[in-house]
Amino acid sequence: MSIRKKSPWILHYNCGSCNGCDIEILACTGPKYDVERFGIINKGNPKQADILVVTGPVTKRTRARLLRLYMQMPEPKVVVAVGACACTGGVFRHMYNVENGVDRYIPVDVYVPGCAARPENILKGIALALEIWEKKTKDTIEIPTVIKKEYEKIVAKMLMHGQVVDRRKIIYDLVSKYIQRKLETPKCD
């Protein structure tokens, strides 16, 4: 987990934009703005991505792809909508083949305005996305301190006795015990 925290990978999908925002995203990876100093790499594989960067107002043909890419990304994931037309439809609003913004189909966490969005703004959007991503990570995998302490005790004991330590099994046992205890204790309200 700590590796992902330090270098999130982004997946960029163009669903009908004019390329204006896309070239600004690429300019961000260039030497002047350089997102790679934060360990951010632009990768084309949804299965390895943490942040989905979407540009464009979502045309009727790209929406299925967008949903599929979104589904394929592992949890936790953050969506950044870059550009006026990804946020609301922009100039393309109410044109006949356009769906007026990304948030009609997938939940968006950060909106970056501008037509075209400036690289500085995109950087800020991605930094915000990182914060949100970290928060989401904590929500999903927070291990109670009780378990951590118990785990350390057990491991120390086993090491002292010279036993083979199967860490995964220990955690599994502890977590299932913890959940059972939680279920058994009556709520006090």
Add this chain to the structure above:
Amino acid sequence: MGNKMIVPFGSQHVALPEPVRFVFETENEIITNVEVDVGYVHRGIEKACQTKIGYKQVAYVVPRICGLCSISHNMAYIIAIEKLLEFEAPKRAKYLRVLAHELDRIHSHLFAMAHVAEAAGYENLVMYLFRDRELVMECLELLTGNRVQFDYGCIGGVNRDLTPEVEKELRKKLKKLEERLFWFRDVYLNDYTLNLRWKGVGVIPKEMAEKYNAAGPVARGSGVRTDARAEFDALPYRELGFEMVVYEDGDIWARNMVRMDELLISMRMIWNVLDGLPEGNYKENVKGMPKGEAVCRWEAPRGELFYHVRGDGKQILTRMRVKTPTFSNIPVLKELFIGANYADVPAIIISFDPCLSCTAR
């Protein structure tokens, strides 16, 4: 008979900046058939321009067809409308239009060349190109006020004047850029790896380019002499020292060299504009409503752009049609793939510098 295999490429792919879908049928890594689907980003801009947007606002909607050559769309439309209104822009405006357009060409070509270098696995060169591209972007920002969507031209002239302070900055930045361009030309001409990767790959013979009606650097890389700027009299290209660049080889390398040399020619025209900028108005009021029919041929960075407008004296045009350069290059691209090695596909596609948001609109 070898293994038959169907390889989908796109619509979302690492080597592709844009959604386009190719389905390749391959046999032992050699492509036997290919299908192209370009319609992912169709938005319906033409329809909207004919039904609900007034003709003056259309000038700021058409740049959103494509971000890389936004200024080409903007100006081609404006010139077509000016023909309808029988108006001729002031001389200073014409010079400024050339200036903005050539700067845009430099940024677009540098971008395309960076992509081709990336497909060859030359990461250093990509970063160098991107670094120097920022110089042009800064110039464009100084001149027009925005980095990508300039909205610089308007019916009657241009929206901003070139002030002496900006001119001074431009000169400083362009001087730096020009030195770098010579260095890049040296790399592209003489680098061993790049020549190995690009020479003789994806060759388009001259007959094929003529038969399939290729446009822009693709055609000029195969020895076809076509450039709309040479026959264009709405802007003073010949006066500013325009010259056509033609290479005969027809491979990826030649296409790149065409782009490279065009950069130097653009640079020369920019210096000429800055040195000989005439005094006068940069914008004039235009009266009247568009009535009748007009066309405009315009040399965008990727080839010939074509605008057709028709109005009947009302605010809203009755017909607006755009034909974009990438659209004319798709047939030759398709033909070229058959018989090529699958490993060359990304390099070939990117050497065409396709702009799909133009094609689908």
